[in-house]
Every structure is written in structure tokens, then in C-alpha cells.
Amino acid sequence: MSDPDALKSPSLATKTMMLSRKLLSMSAVTLTAACSTPVTTTNSPAQTDFLAANMDPSVNPGQDFFTYANGGWLKRNPIPNTESAWGIGNVVREQLYLNLRSINEQSAASPAAPGSDAQKIGDFWATAMDTAKAERLGIHPLDGELARIAAIRNVNDALDVAFAQNPIQVGPFFSFYVYQDERKSDMMSVHLSQGGLGLPDRDFYVNPDTGVAHIRDEYVAHMARTLKELGRDDAASKTAAANVMAFETALAKASRKLEDLRDPVANYNKMTPAQLTSKYTPSINWADRLAVWNLHPDSVVVGQPEFFTALESLLHSTPVPVLQDYLRFQLITSYAPYLGNAQYNERFSFYNRVLNGQKEPRLRWKRVLDAEGDAMGMVLGRIFVKEYFGPVAKKRYADMVEAIRTAYRDRINQLDWMSDSTKARALQKLAAVYPKVGYPDKWKDFSTLVVARNSYAENMMNAARWGFNDMISKFGKPVDRAEWGMTPQTYNAYYNPSNNEIVLPAAIFTVPGVPDAQVDDAVAYGYAAAGTIGHEITHGFDDEGRQFDAVGNLTDWWTTRDATKFQARADVMARQFDAYEPMPGLHINGKASLGENIADYGGVLLGLDAFKKTDQYKEGKPIGGLTPVQRYFLGYALGWMSQQRDESLRRGLLSDVHAPAKWRVLGPLANIPEFYAAFGVQPGQPMYRPDSLRVRIW
Numbered sequence: 174m175s176d177p178d179a180l181k182s183p184s185l186a187t188k189t190m191m192l193s194r195k196l197l198s199m200s201a202v203t204l205t206a207a208c209s210t211p212v213t214t215t216n217s218p219a220q221t222d223f224l225a226a227n228m229d230p231s232v233n234p235g236q237d238f239f240t241y242a243n244g245g246w247l248k249r250n251p252i253p254n255t256e257s258a259w260g261i262g263n264v265v266r267e268q269l270y271l272n273l274r275s276i277n278e279q280s281a282a283s284p285a286a287p288g289s290d291a292q293k294i295g296d297f298w299a300t301a302m303d304t305a306k307a308e309r310l311g312i313h314p315l316d317g318e319l320a321r322i323a324a325i326r327n328v329n330d331a332l333d334v335a336f337a338q339n340p341i342q343v344g345p346f347f348s349f350y351v352y353q354d355e356r357k358s359d360m361m362s363v364h365l366s367q368g369g370l371g372l373p374d375r376d377f378y379v380n381p382d383t384g385v386a387h388i389r390d391e392y393v394a395h396m397a398r399t400l401k402e403l404g405r406d407d408a409a410s411k412t413a414a415a416n417v418m419a420f421e422t423a424l425a426k427a428s429r430k431l432e433d434l435r436d437p438v439a440n441y442n443k444m445t446p447a448q449l450t451s452k453y454t455p456s457i458n459w460a461d462r463l464a465v466w467n468l469h470p471d472s473v474v475v476g477q478p479e480f481f482t483a484l485e486s487l488l489h490s491t492p493v494p495v496l497q498d499y500l501r502f503q504l505i506t507s508y509a510p511y512l513g514n515a516q517y518n519e520r521f522s523f524y525n526r527v528l529n530g531q532k533e534p535r536l537r538w539k540r541v542l543d544a545e546g547d548a549m550g551m552v553l554g555r556i557f558v559k560e561y562f563g564p565v566a567k568k569r570y571a572d573m574v575e576a577i578r579t580a581y582r583d584r585i586n587q588l589d590w591m592s593d594s595t596k597a598r599a600l601q602k603l604a605a606v607y608p609k610v611g612y613p614d615k616w617k618d619f620s621t622l623v624v625a626r627n628s629y630a631e632n633m634m635n636a637a638r639w640g641f642n643d644m645i646s647k648f649g650k651p652v653d654r655a656e657w658g659m660t661p662q663t664y665n666a667y668y669n670p671s672n673n674e675i676v677l678p679a680a681i682f683t684v685p686g687v688p689d690a691q692v693d694d695a696v697a698y699g700y701a702a703a704g705t706i707g708h709e710i711t712h713g714f715d716d717e718g719r720q721f722d723a724v725g726n727l728t729d730w731w732t733t734r735d736a737t738k739f740q741a742r743a744d745v746m747a748r749q750f751d752a753y754e755p756m757p758g759l760h761i762n763g764k765a766s767l768g769e770n771i772a773d774y775g776g777v778l779l780g781l782d783a784f785k786k787t788d789q790y791k792e793g794k795p796i797g798g799l800t801p802v803q804r805y806f807l808g809y810a811l812g813w814m815s816q817q818r819d820e821s822l823r824r825g826l827l828s829d830v831h832a833p834a835k836w837r838v839l840g841p842l843a844n845i846p847e848f849y850a851a852f853g854v855q856p857g858q859p860m861y862r863p864d865s866l867r868v869r870i871w
């Protein structure tokens with residue numbers, strides 16, 4: 174639920190397995206606003222270059238390269254009231270919204286064959302935009318589910334409800350998904366892991382920081398108001414909320430920390446469903462429960478067995494009415510965005526305002542497009558790429574992937590700390606990295622998804638069930654390695670260790686306001702080759718990704734000595750980020766963000782190596798007064814041109830494995846010798862790190 178407006182969908186859940194470039198929750202939701210200034214402003218002759226227009230030349234690059242590179246744009250583009258963060262991804266998305274809106278309006282206005290994409294898009298839009306209908310229905314679309322909760326008499330009934338709610342993507346008590354088996358990537362396995370929390374991470378329940386304590390108080394108040402809407406008095410709803418909070422806090426305390434979830438070996442515990450039942454959860458007969466979903470697995474992968482032990486005991490020590498209130502809240506909060514204003518506004522007051530600092534709701538039509546993206550984003554994606562990502566751009570970035578692969582190969586060959594045997598395996602894995610560029614070769618078939626004009630919530634519930642069934646249907650079948658876990662219109666990218674693949678949606682290559690052909694190589698290599706392609710490829714070799722082999726299996730292919738040496742070098746990076754303090758008292762979690770920071774660092778190194786082979790680098794001609802290498806680093810910083818509210822920053826520091834945007838520029842660049850040379854960074858300046866403290870992995 175770190176995702177303020179959207180339903181938790183299986184496609185989103187499976188992404189926790191993947192190592193993405195950006196904040197996942199940004200991909201679908203926070204990237205919208207009412208107005209924006211294009212990245213390029215060309216009102217003064219000295220600023221005709223699109224990079225120069227973004228910069229703040231009054232800042233010394235050795236002082237704060239992020240602000241030097243992006244400060245001009247950030248000053249001219251304050252965060253709109255409807256947003257918790259604002260940056261380059263938002264601008265890309267704004268363009269997309271306008272386009273998608275016209276597609277939706279046209280589809281809604283013209284009759285289309287039942288079951289066609291146009292019918293689905295048109296009916297989804299017309300129903301979701303019908304505010305009068307949403308008001309009339311209020312919370313009633315949930316009546317059936319609420320009645321089921323009201324009928325609960327014991328723990329077993331509560332479990333019945335939990336298992337019935339999973340298919341509509343409400344995930345009480347624990348998390349469930351069908352995904353590739355980490356140790357046998359050609360097989361799908363049932364995964365069960367910790368979950369069931371209403372706050373974004375376990376740390377929110379236990380962190381003593383006063384800002385976090387305030388969020389807890391606000392969360393309880395929000396739960397109380399939500400439960401009061403169901404017709405209780407003030408005192409009863411407050412007591413109910415406090416009890417639910419106690420239950421969730423106990424779940425949180427039994428949950429592993431963010432950094433501990435990044436150990437793929439410790440979070441892989443395979444057992445039979447019968448073993449899980451007898452050893453950990455005698456109250457949950459997993460074989461029977463999974464059979465209701467048509468799943469009959471020989472084994473399940475349990476992420477955190479001790480969590481299930483705690484869940485078992487909590488289910489019995491918690492009074493049934495508290496379990497009911499917990500389930501009610503989980504249900505309502507998941508569907509509030511698709512109900513009446515009262516439900517939406519209540520949810521907004523906590524998840525958007527308190528947790529993310531957003532001051533006002535975003536315009537409804539943009540929220541509807543986000544929801545539509547969650548429900549059937551690939552249907553829209555097929556239309557999107559026709560217009561936005563032609564064969565020339567696709568080839569440019571597919572070639573860039575190979576340039577990065579070559580650069581990485583050369584670097585691995587030259588490493589003085591890695592043995593020849595580990596090098597041979599690393600090169601084998603690198604050669605096998607599979608790139609997916611732009612959009613899927615084969616589009617997912619949505620023909621069985623039913624979209625009608627009954628209600629917004631019903632359409633979302635149908636889409637959730639469709640997604641759930643689609644996930645379940647993969648079990649027992651050969652793994653479809655051609656599938657995409659993100660839509661092409663997503664401003665994000667990911668590495669999937671189980672497929673040893675990098676997935677690069679079309680939208681991520683967009684430099685807003687500048688046609689692709691006009692983006693010079695220096696910027697393109699900094700922005701796309703380093704920031705996205707090099708970043709994702711490096712994930713295959715970061716502290717987590719390196720534990721998977723060329724075909725995506727979790728197997729240790731490192732010699733002990735090489736692994737120890739890698740770890741020592743990675744620890745330098747963890748310490749570097751641990752020392753950053755973006756908010757008073759809240760540091761970056763160096764261990765939790767280690768994989769991302771290694772990926773950023775590797776991306777910058779590889780992008781630069783690849784860029785050095787281009788004509789632009791060799792010719793060395795300045796553009797807009799900037800040398801090719803300077804433009805390269807500025808192009809990298811452009812990818813992180815964004816700002817966020819304090820609330821959103823705090824949420825990220827506690828629950829996101831990515832460092833905040835600014836430190837994703839400051840941190841990696843402070844380890845790159847060419848950066849020092851390009852901008853004359855001197856000892857004593859904040860960006861300067863003495864040689865002995867610089868990270869050297871690749």
C-alpha cells in the first residue's frame with residue numbers, strides 16, 4: 174500500500190522480485206499534475222541548449238552537482254499541490270495523459286464491438302468518469318464483501334474471507350503470488366511471504382522518530398474515521414482502530430526488515446504445504462486452501478517462516494471482532510479510490526496527504542487513467558507505442574544495450590580482484606542477459622477481461638480477478654519468458670534475476686520536449702545508457718543479483734575468496750550511503766539501498782566507457798559551452814531531475830530500497846574519476862571523496 178492511489182495487483186506484487194530503476198510506486202501513480210513547464214525553455218539565446226536550460230550555474234558542481242545540473246528547472250517547476258513529487262518522469266507522463274485521454278474519450282463516444290479493446294477502454298472510461306453514479310453507489314459496491322466479513326464467527330471464517338479477498342487483490346494477513354521458482358527458474362512456484370500491513374513497511378510501526386510516531390497517530394485516526402463510516406459512534410470506532418493497530422503492530426514486529434528481505438537465500442524456504450501447516454500454521458490447511466484456487470503444489474516457497482508462526486498465534490490471541498475490523502479496513506482502503514467521494518477523500522487524507530505530503534487530489538481523469546493502467550495497461554500500451562516509439566528509436570537503444578554489454582565485458586576482463594574462474598562465469602552470465610526494449614513482441618491477450626458500465630468498483634474488481642486468474646493459470650505451465658512485468662508507457666525499467674533479463678519500457682527513453690533524434694549521444698548515453706541500461710544490467714551483478722546464474726537460478730557461482738572481496742568493496746558503498754542524512758535524524762539505509770547504489774555506480778561507469786567509443790566523444794566539440802563528458806554527466810543527472818515533499822522523502826527513506834533522487838546523483842558520481850576531472854572537483858568540496866573512500870567494484 175505504498176502506492177497511494179492504486180490497488181495492489183499481482184503484477185505489482187511480483188515486481189518486488191525485480192530490481193527496478195525507480196521508486197516502484199512512482200511508476201503508476203504519482204506521476205501526474207495539472208500543469209508543467211516543458212524541460213526546454215528557449216527564451217534566452219545563451220540557453221538554447223536543452224541541458225543548459227535546466228541548470229543552475231550559480232551552484233558550484235563540486236558543491237552540489239544535482240542542483241548545478243537541475244536547479245534551474247527545479248526552481249521554475251515547484252511541486253504542484255496535486256503532487257507529492259515532481260520531476261522529469263511527471264513531465265513525460267503528462268504528455269502521455271493527454272494522448273490517452275483523447276483515445277479514451279473517442280472510445281467512450283463511439284460504439285465498438287463487444288469485447289474489443291475499444292469497447293473495454295470506452296466503457297471503463299465512461300463508468301469511471303461518472304461521478305454521479307459513484308456518489309449514488311457510495312460504499313455499496315462492497316456490500317457483498319462486507320456482509321461476508323460480518324458473518325465471521327471464528328478464526329476459520331476469518332481465513333475464509335482472507336482467501337476470498339486475495340482474488341480481488343486485497344491481501345490481508347500475508348502475501349501470496351505465483352512466480353518463477355528462485356532455484357528453478359523454468360518452473361512456477363507458489364510464494365507465501367510476510368504482508369498484511371496497512372503502512373508501507375514494518376519500520377513505520379516501530380521507528381521511534383517523532384515524524385514517524387505522528388504518522389502512526391494519523392493512521393489510527395484514519396482507521397477510526399473509516400470504521401465510523403460503517404455506522405459506529407466515535408468511541409467505538411476509536412477503540413476498534415486502536416485494536417487493529419495493535420494487531421498490525423504485532424504483524425510488523427514479526428516481519429523482517431527491508432534490508433533483510435534482500436537476502437534471496439534467507440528468504441527462500443521450500444516446504445510442502447503439509448509441512449507449512451504442521452510446523453508453522455496448524456490453523457491453515459494450505460493444501461485445502463490452495464486447492465480452492467485450483468492450485469495443487471507439491472511444495473511452496475515460504476519467504477519468512479517465523480512470520481507465519483507469529484500469524485498463527487496472533488490469529489488465536491486476537492478477538493474475532495478485531496479481525497473483522499482489520500478485514501473491513503483492508504477491504505475499504507483498497508477500493509476507496511473507486512467508490513464515492515467520502516471514501517476517496519478519507520483515504521486521500523491519510524495515504525496521500527499525511528504519508529506523501531500531497532495537498533490536493535489530482536484531477537479525476539488522471540486518476541482514472543492510472544486505474545485503467547493498473548486494470549489493463551497493456552491494452553493502452555499497444556496503442557501508445559505505435560505513436561511514440563518507432564523502429565529508429567528502438568534500434569538506437571537496442572544497439573546501446575550491446576555497447577553496454579561490451580563495456581561490461583571489457584571491465585570484467587580487466588578486474589584485478591576477481592579470479593579467472595569467477596570471471597568466466599560472470600562473462601557467461603553477461604552474454605546471456607536478455608534485453609527487452611520498448612514493448613513486448615507478443616501482446617498479452619485481454620479478450621476474456623469483462624469491462625462493463627455497471628460501476629467503477631466492479632470494473633476494478635473484475636480486472637483484479639482477471640489478473641489473479643491469469644497469475645494462477647501460469648502454475649504448472651512452462652515459464653513464459655517473453656512476458657513483460659511493466660507496460661511500455663511506464664517511466665521505469667527493471668532487471669528480473671529469474672530471467673536474467675533487462676526490461677526497458679519505451680517511455681523511459683523519452684527526454685521530454687526533445688525529439689529522440691535531437692538528443693545528442695553524450696546526453697543519451699548519460700540518460701539512457703548509464704541511468705537505465707547500465708543500471709539494470711549491473712543489477713545482475715549487484716550484491717543480490719550476483720547470487721543468480723546465467724539462466725536465472727539462485728546458485729552460488731562465486732569462489733569464496735571472490736565473494737569476500739566483492740563484499741568488502743560493496744561495504745564501502747553501504748558506508749558511503751549510511752552517512753547521508755537527507756532529513757534531520759533520518760539517514761539513507763546503506764544496506765537496504767546497496768543493490769540500487771551499486772547499479773547506479775555501475776551504470777555510470779559502463780555508460781561512460783560506451784560513450785567513449787562514439788564520434789561525439791572523439792571529436793570533443795562542446796555544445797552549449799559544455800564538453801561531451803560534461804554533457805554525459807549532466808545527461809545522467811537529468812534522469813533524476815525531480816523533487817519531493819518532506820513527507821514523501823520520509824516515506825521513501827523508511828520503505829524504499831532506492832535512495833532519494835538527489836543522492837542517486839551525488840553518491841555514484843563522487844566515485845568516478847572522470848567526473849572529478851570534468852568539473853574540476855577539489856578536495857574540501859562536499860562532492861569530493863578522498864581516493865581511499867571511493868568505491869571500486871567494477
Ligand SMILES: [Zn+2]
Pocket residue numbers: 192193194195708709712768769772
Ligand atoms: Zn534498480
